[in-house]
Amino acid sequence: MYDINKERPSIKRHLLMAGLPTKTIGLEFSDLDDSPEKDKVMAWVSLVRSGEVVRAVGKPSCGLGLLLAGKPGHGKTTMASVALQELIRGIASAALEAQEPVPARLGAFMDYPKLLRLQKTQWSEEDENLQEEVDAIYGDLPKDNVQIFILDDLGKEYRTASGWAENQFDALLRSRFNSGLPTIVTTNTPLQKWGTVYGEPMGSFAYEAFVPLVIDSEKGDRRKDEK
Numbered sequence: 340m341y342d343i344n345k346e347r348p349s350i351k352r353h354l355l356m357a358g359l360p361t362k363t364i365g366l367e368f369s370d371l372d373d374s375p376e377k378d379k380v381m382a383w384v385s386l387v388r389s390g391e392v393v394r395a396v397g398k399p400s401c402g403l404g405l406l407l408a409g410k411p412g413h414g415k416t417t418m419a420s421v422a423l424q425e426l427i428r429g430i431a432s433a434a435l436e437a438q439e440p441v442p443a444r445l446g447a448f449m450d451y452p453k454l455l456r457l458q459k460t461q462w463s464e465e466d467e468n469l470q471e472e473v474d475a476i477y478g479d480l481p482k483d484n485v486q487i488f489i490l491d492d493l494g495k496e497y498r499t500a501s502g503w504a505e506n507q508f509d510a511l512l513r514s515r516f517n518s519g520l521p522t523i524v525t526t527n528t529p530l531q532k533w534g535t536v537y538g539e540p541m542g543s544f545a546y547e548a549f550v551p552l553v554i555d556s557e558k559g560d561r562r563k564d565e566k
Contacts, residue, residue, distance in 0.1 A: 478518035
């Protein structure tokens with residue numbers, strides 16, 4: 340584990356601004372059980388840090404995100420949080436050492452139902468600050484967009500006959516990917532079912548937009564053992 344209070348003030352600020360689950364702050368990959376999936380997540384993190392993903396114009400991995408699917412309680416959210424913390428600390432440290440500006444919004448974490456509520460609130464109140472927050476997540480700002488975004492708990496959203504929630508996810512993912520901004524998605528919905536749940540185009544597009552991984556802990560549902 341690392342101590343967030345020993346990080347440089349600007350790095351600590353980015354970590355706290357990201358909205359990560361409090362209990363995961365300070366965790367590192369070394370704190371997680373070894374598995375082929377962890378190795379693949381670490382490889383993706385290295386790819387991002389090498390400059391091959393975020394707005395990597397002309398690179399085949401430009402905008403490539405992570406899809407962490409699996410049963411509840413198997414560590415998807417923790418894995419995503421650790422990956423984002425590693426990226427925030429690494430990218431910010433490299434920029435500071437090179438005396439270069441640190442991106443204003445390195446990373447953000449939000450569960451999908453909360454994002455949908457945020458959008459509805461913005462529409463009803465026409466709040467410019469909320470609009471900017473949503474635009475930063477979608478990658479629609481001229482600058483200062485969220486570089487790496489974790490969309491947690493996809494599949495928990497309330498669905499209607501209109502398919503509004505599903506269409507919002509499609510718009511979000513395509514907007515970020517086309518802007519060269521990677522997204523980490525955690526979900527209980529297997530990728531094989533995405534065509535049925537989110538539409539055939541999204542079921543296909545996901546294979547282009549993500550490194551798909553199934554997180555299946557040998558320990559089963561860890562939440563049942565936490566108390």
